[in-house]
Amino acid sequence: MKIAFFLSNYPVLSETFVVRQIRGMIDLGHQVTIITGQHDLSVDDPLSGAARIVSVRANTGGSSPIAQLLKKSVRLLLGAQSGKSRRRIRAGLTGLRDGIVAPIVDILSVGEQGLGHFDAIIAHFGPAGVRAMYLRDAGLISGPIATVFHGLDVTEHGLVKKFLPHYRRLFTQTEALLPISELWKKKLISWGADPAMITVHRMGVDVSDFPMPQPRRGAAGPLRLLTTARFVQKKGLIYAINAMCAAPGDSHLSIIGYGPLEKELREAAAACPARVTFLGKIPHREVLAELKRSDVFLLPSVVADNGDMEGIPVSLMEAMALGVITVSTWHSGIPELIDDGVEGFLVEERNAGQIADIITTIESGEVDLASMRVAARAKIEREFDNRELDTRLEQIAFTLAGIVPAAEPARVAEAVS
Known part of the structure; x- marks a missing residue:
């Protein structure tokens, strides 16, 4: 076509x-x-x-x-x-x-x-x-x-x-x-x-590019959290930083990205400089390397003052595909990706206290994180795998064009048998 x-x-x-x-x-x-x-x-x-x-x-x-x-x-x-x-x-x-x-x-x-x-x-x-x-x-x-x-x-x-x-x-x-x-x-x-x-058609990730480590792996030392996002209001990064400063323990947050709110975010992080590190803008392959080293991916998205909202962030999908525990918000389509308490954690928008509580819960060992990693990976494989999404989009295009695609040889052989 x-x-x-x-x-x-x-x-x-x-x-x-x-x-x-x-x-x-x-x-x-x-x-x-x-x-x-x-x-x-x-x-x-x-x-x-x-x-x-x-x-x-x-x-x-x-x-x-x-x-x-x-x-x-x-x-x-x-x-x-x-x-x-x-x-x-x-x-x-x-x-x-x-x-x-x-x-x-x-x-x-x-x-x-x-x-x-x-x-x-x-x-x-x-x-x-x-x-x-x-x-x-x-x-x-x-x-x-x-x-x-x-x-x-x-x-x-x-x-x-x-x-x-x-x-x-x-x-x-x-x-x-x-x-x-x-x-x-x-x-x-x-x-x-x-x-x-109307057909809901997801954006996704290449699942085969994200091999998941053993789901029962434990954190080596303090809990390592990662956020990667543009420094704009809808990403809610100020609440991630405030939560880190409020949470007990010695967990650490690394932030990848850049944008117009950088000065404001750095000023907020000055309240707990040992617990927040800004890594700047780095290539995607290095982002993935940081993600693989992390225990938790944090993205506390909010509705911006001008109404701007997320779709369903691909960064959350990548974390889930790698078996990294996700913490996000009841925002936009994110609950369609993360079932709270099953595939990750969701908190209210603009609620740094709830984020701090979730960090404490994860550190305490009260949650079966291995099961959560497996469930998250399965959700991505089931609904957000680009290979399957490409096939669905191709079918949508065939339908639009009024074309009946030729049967694939493997399917023809299966039908004959």
Whole structure:
């Protein structure tokens, strides 16, 4: 199949889950194109050229982007007698009427040849789905559109206010919605989406890359906790630090990451400097090495003041796959990943005291941590393994394209026998 992934920007280093999904479709033998609003040429392609990259807003060759768009607008109006031009103008006017700028600029930026036809177009994040929809309205791309909703795109107040009217158009004019959690499915339905067009499709991890050590291993010395996250409000890192300072004993927290709240977090950690270490920004392979050395992975996510929420953090999945005990919050889709007391621990948002209590409970040996590690690993294998998720996404793409896939030889042999 010819599959397009429609992204607002590519590559975005923090969106490793998107790159991994694209890689999955490539590995299954599909012809993959990445259509991106803007292609960041200063960042190496994480797929090393395995997918064709097409930029909606191509480099203007030194000319002013506004001047280029004005010239294209004039040419479009002068050629309005053609059906193609009229279709572009109608789509652009619809966007103008609906008060959205990005799709109009997209329509004016794409060349006469358009972006092509695809058996399935998978847009990551709601605004990207909206842009793909307008480009299809303009006749500049063709194929069924499925939009993946992650978190920020359905929670951040300003973004939702801006895009909700366009999401509602998306619900009626495109083919599928792929929220990553049951919670986001309910949100889309509450906004008017038809449940029949919604399929919850998880993000996941490559389970085979995460061999789990013996589940009955014990901690050698003080309890070692790890957090890896951007230093932004929704990650709740201030509550992790406050909990460390409040917890009895000599457990230690290492924090990997960076971001705008670093000064505030370091000031909080100054209250117990021997118990919190900042490791900065390090490569993912080193993150995994730190994770393997840790006893507990702590991610106390919260709803940010602007409404921003998590989806289901991949970092928690990685910890669970490795058999590291997870401590997180009753937040967003996290309870769909962690059953409290079975596959990890959940506490209330913004409650450092509860986090400190859980740390004490883990240290005391009151909980069967071996059983928890096994249950966590099993949950990831069952519901969040990328290999299985790739197969499910492939089937979604086949359905969108109206293609009945050829039976695999092994399955044919099994059926015959």
